[in-house]
Amino acid sequence: MFSKACEYGIRAAVYVALQSLDGRRVSVNEIAEEIDSPIAFTAKILQQLSRSKVIHSVKGPTGGFELDRTEMDTVKLSMIVHAIDGDDIYVGCGLGLKECNANQPCPLHDKFVDIRTDLKNMLENTSLYELATGLEVGLTYLKR
Amino acid sequence: MFSKACEYGIRAAVYVALQSLDGRRVSVNEIAEEIDSPIAFTAKILQQLSRSKVIHSVKGPTGGFELDRTEMDTVKLSMIVHAIDGDDIYVGCGLGLKECNANQPCPLHDKFVDIRTDLKNMLENTSLYELATGLEVGLTYLKR
DNA sequence: AATAAATAGGACAAAAATGTCCTTTATTGG
DNA sequence: CCAATAAAGGACATTTTTGTCCTATTTATT
Numbered sequence: 438m439f440s441k442a443c444e445y446g447i448r449a450a451v452y453v454a455l456q457s458l459d460g461r462r463v464s465v466n467e468i469a470e471e472i473d474s475p476i477a478f479t480a481k482i483l484q485q486l487s488r489s490k491v492i493h494s495v496k497g498p499t500g501g502f503e504l505d506r507t508e509m510d511t512v513k514l515s516m517i518v519h520a521i522d523g524d525d526i527y528v529g530c531g532l533g534l535k536e537c538n539a540n541q542p543c544p545l546h547d548k549f550v551d552i553r554t555d556l557k558n559m560l561e562n563t564s565l566y567e568l569a570t571g572l573e574v575g576l577t578y579l580k581r
Numbered sequence: 582m583f584s585k586a587c588e589y590g591i592r593a594a595v596y597v598a599l600q601s602l603d604g605r606r607v608s609v610n611e612i613a614e615e616i617d618s619p620i621a622f623t624a625k626i627l628q629q630l631s632r633s634k635v636i637h638s639v640k641g642p643t644g645g646f647e648l649d650r651t652e653m654d655t656v657k658l659s660m661i662v663h664a665i666d667g668d669d670i671y672v673g674c675g676l677g678l679k680e681c682n683a684n685q686p687c688p689l690h691d692k693f694v695d696i697r698t699d700l701k702n703m704l705e706n707t708s709l710y711e712l713a714t715g716l717e718v719g720l721t722y723l724k725r
Numbered sequence: 726a727a728t729a730a731a732t733a734g735g736a737c738a739a740a741a742a743t744g745t746c747c748t749t750t751a752t753t754g755g
Numbered sequence: 756c757c758a759a760t761a762a763a764g765g766a767c768a769t770t771t772t773t774g775t776c777c778t779a780t781t782t783a784t785t
Contacts, residue, residue: 438675581685
């Protein structure tokens with residue numbers, strides 16, 4: 438469904454949001470530790486997210502990654518997925534056809550549109566804040 | 582969503598079904614031509630489908646791939662996806678966690694379950710016959 | 726029996742995704 | 756200013772996926 442990079446990216450962003458709720462700025466090392474992901478690879482992904490304005494980064498001692506309270510509401514999963522995996526999930530044909538659309542549909546087109554619309558809606562309506570608060574309350578987990 | 586191999590696999594199987602409706606047995610070359618896929622790679626995928634009993638293969642002159650009318654109804658997309666991509670789509674956690682489940686869910690678990698259930702139902706309820714007949718009538722396409 | 730047509734399958738090649746290592750840059754605090 | 760800390764980024768390594776090529780096997784036809 439999502440690439441590994443995207444999975445790590447979402448988990449990392451949720452962890453950053455969670456810690457930002459307490460005003461804590463977090464390092465790549467801490468993030469990778471807490472979401473159980475390869476450190477250097479996670480660093481690359483955090484760079485992407487930072488460049489895409491999904492999270493905010495600060496260099497130097499006391500630096501790290503953070504999100505302000507407003508951003509947690511604004512940033513939806515769709516933005517993370519888009520930043521890392523591009524728009525394949527939204528745009529592409531389920532059977533890989535280049536010119537598949539309502540006029541010239543692949544055999545799976547209609548059935549696929551339904552499912553993808555649901556997925557798209559879910560991603561576009563789920564904020565980091567929502568996911569972070571679930572974690573805060575101890576209802577959900579980011580590793581194992 | 583699906584791997585390239587799986588996309589080719591589904592398109593190939595639908596084409597085989599379509600031709601089998603007319604009692605025609607088809608070769609790898611014809612299939613690859615008609616679904617616009619790499620020949621040798623498509624051959625490998627057809628082997629997999631044949632070993633998984635999704636389609637039937639016949640060696641030698643006049644040989645090729647075919648499906649009988651009963652199989653077209655029995656074979657659902659889920660069988661093809663399973664044969665080629667395994668059960669990742671059904672089983673795996675959306676965020677890549679090993680032990681994600683209802684007891685210890687990732688932050689996306691519940692939302693993901695809904696979408697995946699829909700996808701699963703769609704794949705399990707869509708037969709090759711259904712897809713092939715749409716093609717036969719000229720409503721859908723397998724290339725471009 | 727010989728030939729030719731077709732799938733089966735092994736070995737290899739290329740490309741993409743995943744992952745690591747090391748250097749550079751920015752920034753803080755002493 | 757200096758040393759230490761943390762992200763940024765370039766280069767490289769590994770693994771997986773995608774794709775190709777060649778040979779072996781099966782079988783229909785003559």
